[in-house]
Amino acid sequence: MKALVAYYSETGNTEKLARAIYEGIEAAKKEILPINGVKNVEGYDIIFCGFPIQSHSLPVKVEVFLKSIPAGQKLAFFATHGSYRGGEFAIQAFHYALSLTPKHTVLGSFGCRGRVIKSRIDALMDQAEHRAWAIEAQSANGHPNEADFEEAKVWARAMLAKAYRH
Numbered sequence: 001m002k003a004l005v006a007y008y009s010e011t012g013n014t015e016k017l018a019r020a021i022y023e024g025i026e027a028a029k030k031e032i033l034p035i036n037g038v039k040n041v042e043g044y045d046i047i048f049c050g051f052p053i054q055s056h057s058l059p060v061k062v063e064v065f066l067k068s069i070p071a072g073q074k075l076a077f078f079a080t081h082g083s084y085r086g087g088e089f090a091i092q093a094f095h096y097a098l099s100l101t102p103k104h105t106v107l108g109s110f111g112c113r114g115r116v117i118k119s120r121i122d123a124l125m126d127q128a129e130h131r132a133w134a135i136e137a138q139s140a141n142g143h144p145n146e147a148d149f150e151e152a153k154v155w156a157r158a159m160l161a162k163a164y165r166h
């Protein structure tokens with residue numbers, strides 16, 4: 001089993017989650033790389049792709065990366081976001097990621113909250129399109145935390161087991 005953990009992270013939250021996932025999986029070969037460091041997406045049994053949710057969606061670099069992955073690839077998405085887990089904003093972004101990978105096997109997704117710096121929240125409060133998630137994001141401080149990392153590891157092992165079965 002050859003696994004890649006590819007991530008995009010601006011303030012470090014998603015990178016921390018990526019490292020936990022990488023530590024948590026046992027595979028004959030495993031690699032962890034920021035998406036701009038991935039030279040070749042071929043030859044992996046599973047690609048974990050991680051991103052911060054931005055504007056209810058994916059950062060453009062992540063869109064470009066997902067579109068570069070050949071059809072048939074097994075994928076698992078993970079994300080950090082300021083808004084609530086399982087909330088509408090997080091769900092929208094995962095839906096969008098799915099819409100970009102219609103010919104792939106998406107084995108599952110994991111999302112947890114990620115701290116948003118206060119100056120950022122304050123700036124967003126004045127923008128109508130961001131206000132709703134910025135209000136939710138005020139309680140994301142301290143995340144991702146150890147409990148998030150443990151949960152992500154359990155999830156990642158389940159994704160790997162699923163990839164073996166497929």
Ligand SMILES: Cc1cc2nc3c(=O)[nH]c(=O)nc-3n(C[C@H](O)[C@H](O)[C@H](O)COP(=O)(O)O)c2cc1C
Nearest residue numbers: 009010011012013014052054055056080082083114
């Ligand atoms: C420009 C920008 C837009 C964001 N938009 C959203 C959003 O729509 N919904 C949300 O839940 N969080 C949003 N966030 C919060 C980030 O998803 C969250 O802080 C995440 O953990 C950052 O991950 P990173 O440290 O890996 O970059 C936004 C953050 C930034 C900087």
